[in-house]
Amino acid sequence: MTTATKTRTINVFIADPLSEDGIFPLRQEQDLDLNIIVDTGLAPEELIAKIANVDVLLVRSQTTVTREVIEAAKSLKLIGRAGVGVDNIDLAAATEHGIIVVNAPDGNTNSAAEHTIAMMTSLARHIPQAFNTLKNGKWDRKSFVGVELKNKTLGVVGFGRIGVEVAYRAKGQRMNVMAYDPFLTDERAKELGVTKATVEEICVAADFITVHTPLLPETRNLINKDKFAMMKDGVRIINCARGGIINEDDLYDAIVAGKVAGAALDVFVSEPATDHKLLTLPQVIATPHLGASTIEAQESVAVDVSNDIIKFYKTGTVTNPVNMPSIPKELLAQVEPFFELAEKLGSFLSQVTTEPVKEINLSYAGEVANYDVRPLTSNALKGLLSKNHGNHVNDVNARYLSERIGMKINEHKTTTAKGFTSLITIEIITANETHTVAGTLLNGLGARIVKVEDYVVDVIPQGHLLYIKNTDKPGAIGRVATKLAEKEINIATMQVGRAQVGGTAVMMLTVDNVVTEEDLVFVAQLENIDEVKAINL
Numbered sequence: 001m002t003t004a005t006k007t008r009t010i011n012v013f014i015a016d017p018l019s020e021d022g023i024f025p026l027r028q029e030q031d032l033d034l035n036i037i038v039d040t041g042l043a044p045e046e047l048i049a050k051i052a053n054v055d056v057l058l059v060r061s062q063t064t065v066t067r068e069v070i071e072a073a074k075s076l077k078l079i080g081r082a083g084v085g086v087d088n089i090d091l092a093a094a095t096e097h098g099i100i101v102v103n104a105p106d107g108n109t110n111s112a113a114e115h116t117i118a119m120m121t122s123l124a125r126h127i128p129q130a131f132n133t134l135k136n137g138k139w140d141r142k143s144f145v146g147v148e149l150k151n152k153t154l155g156v157v158g159f160g161r162i163g164v165e166v167a168y169r170a171k172g173q174r175m176n177v178m179a180y181d182p183f184l185t186d187e188r189a190k191e192l193g194v195t196k197a198t199v200e201e202i203c204v205a206a207d208f209i210t211v212h213t214p215l216l217p218e219t220r221n222l223i224n225k226d227k228f229a230m231m232k233d234g235v236r237i238i239n240c241a242r243g244g245i246i247n248e249d250d251l252y253d254a255i256v257a258g259k260v261a262g263a264a265l266d267v268f269v270s271e272p273a274t275d276h277k278l279l280t281l282p283q284v285i286a287t288p289h290l291g292a293s294t295i296e297a298q299e300s301v302a303v304d305v306s307n308d309i310i311k312f313y314k315t316g317t318v319t320n321p322v323n324m325p326s327i328p329k330e331l332l333a334q335v336e337p338f339f340e341l342a343e344k345l346g347s348f349l350s351q352v353t354t355e356p357v358k359e360i361n362l363s364y365a366g367e368v369a370n371y372d373v374r375p376l377t378s379n380a381l382k383g384l385l386s387k388n389h390g391n392h393v394n395d396v397n398a399r400y401l402s403e404r405i406g407m408k409i410n411e412h413k414t415t416t417a418k419g420f421t422s423l424i425t426i427e428i429i430t431a432n433e434t435h436t437v438a439g440t441l442l443n444g445l446g447a448r449i450v451k452v453e454d455y456v457v458d459v460i461p462q463g464h465l466l467y468i469k470n471t472d473k474p475g476a477i478g479r480v481a482t483k484l485a486e487k488e489i490n491i492a493t494m495q496v497g498r499a500q501v502g503g504t505a506v507m508m509l510t511v512d513n514v515v516t517e518e519d520l521v522f523v524a525q526l527e528n529i530d531e532v533k534a535i536n537l
């Protein structure tokens with residue numbers, strides 16, 4: 001990732017209405033030169049026409065960030081989603097283009113949970129319908145007999161941030177709560193006082209069912225006609241998560257058939273949904289995607305994404321990444337010192353082979369093995385791919401690009417680091433070759449390459465290196481030094497290593513100048529020199 005200072009203008013394009021208080025961190029930022037453009041309600045083609053020089057795109061849920069938008073955005077580095085759901089962003093396209101996507105996962109949890117409870121209560125007591133009747137001058141007390149929530153069973157499908165908050169509040173209404181989430185453990189269910197259940201068990205037992213999953217291929221149509229068939233007659237359905245988790249046609253049929261007594265919907269498959277057949281049913285109450293529409297939530301999500309934009313440009317890291325491994329700050333701090341080493345080892349290997357890498361084995365040994373090493377692997381892959389992809393490869397897309405070219409990536413952890421506190425060893429396998437390099441961080445002394453192939457070395461991974469394989473015979477080192485001197489290439493450091501006397505040996509030289517292809521040929525022609533490679537780190 002990049003870090004920036006005031007020397008460059010960063011164009012931040014706000015495409016959906018955001019809380020002005022929420023973007024205050026951006027407005028008052030002094031160290032970065034932010035050019036904030038607010039231009040909302042654009043049609044896709046209008047956004048495409050304006051996005052070429054945009055560095056940061058900020059959206060809520062109205063703007064759909066399609067592949068076409070991403071491809072037109074030649075300078076785009078970051079997409080900020082002021083909210084949770086990122087189903088309006090083509091994540092695959094963003095990742096492919098190395099664009100980091102961040103969201104604000106916590107800022108609207110309360111508001112969405114409160115809205116869900118408001119919708120459930122309104123549904124149980126027909127509040128919107130009764131209000132409409134009264135507004136139209138009719139005092140009708142017979143048509144709107146409701147049901148109590150107390151002692152009813154609420155089924156919560158998707159027990160993440162909002163699902164849990166809904167459960168807390170429903171328990172306050174003295175409801176029994178059943179919950180399903182693939183990550184819900186028995187202990188957590190017990191701790192929260194809910195009954196862990198499957199979706200089917202919820203369908204069979206619940207009086208009210210509310211969904212709180214993201215919209216994913218696995219959750220699309222999660223509640224469909226088969227599930228409605230299992231439900232109790234008179235069940236009530238709430239969706240304040242995403243349109244499409246509940247199949248809209250099947251819900252319509254289940255209401256018309258009298259199976260479902262009513263539905264409260266904040267979200268629809270296609271929004272805005274002003275002309276939807278579900279809205280023609282008196283049993284359906286709805287709001288226009290208002291779950292997160294509170295002053296508090298809007299300020300909070302906008303502050304969160306604004307802070308992440310600033311953090312990205314100042315430190316190169318973000319707090320809420322969507323298309324990168326999300327690692328808590330404290331844990332990230334443990335692996336950050338190894339980032340550069342991992343990248344340099346990858347870069348080193350990319351320069352010792354000319355063949356495409358089929359497989360990479362990354363071994364993390366010692367202390368580093370206790371950490372989440374995924375970002376280290378990304379950095380190593382970035383280093384490996386940068387020879388061919390230049391600065392198009394970054395932490396976001398390094399793994400994606402590697403997998404796209406069919407590279408097999410294997411990570412291995414072990415506690416024994418052979419005398420080092422931490423050791424990262426990377427092996428690449430091509431059609432005809434295998435190469436290995438290992439590196440460590442020396443306390444107070446920085447990064448070192450400590451092993452190349454089978455040879456022990458001690459080299460600072462920086463600058464111009466010459467990696468020479470020779471036959472271990474007297475004179476080889478002197479001849480190399482003399483030839484380099486002839487070419488006016490100054491040797492800064494030199495390391496030699498060998499596996500056995502008289503066998504193959506290696507020389508690792510750091511030199512002050514770039515070594516040209518022509519110079520390499522001269523060195524390679526020297527007696528007992530088998531192979532010479534210039535490596536720039």
Ligand SMILES: NC(=O)c1ccc[n+]([C@@H]2O[C@H](COP(=O)([O-])OP(=O)(O)OC[C@H]3O[C@@H](n4cnc5c(N)ncnc54)[C@H](O)[C@@H]3O)[C@@H](O)[C@H]2O)c1
Nearest residue numbers: 084085112158159160161162181212213214240241291292
């Ligand atoms: N209406 C609104 O304005 C509004 C506001 C905020 C969030 N949302 C939406 O609410 C939903 C929940 O948000 P959140 O912040 O709680 O997200 P979250 O990530 O904290 O929780 C989602 C949960 O769904 C679970 N899940 C994933 N696949 C599942 C499956 N197949 N079956 C059951 N559970 C599954 C996950 O394990 C996770 O625990 C999202 O769709 C989000 O976009 C809507």
Ligand SMILES: O=C(O)CC[C@@H](O)C(=O)O
Nearest residue numbers: 060061083084085292293
């Ligand atoms: O932007 C909004 O108001 C909706 C946000 C909400 O759907 C979310 O997923 O966070």
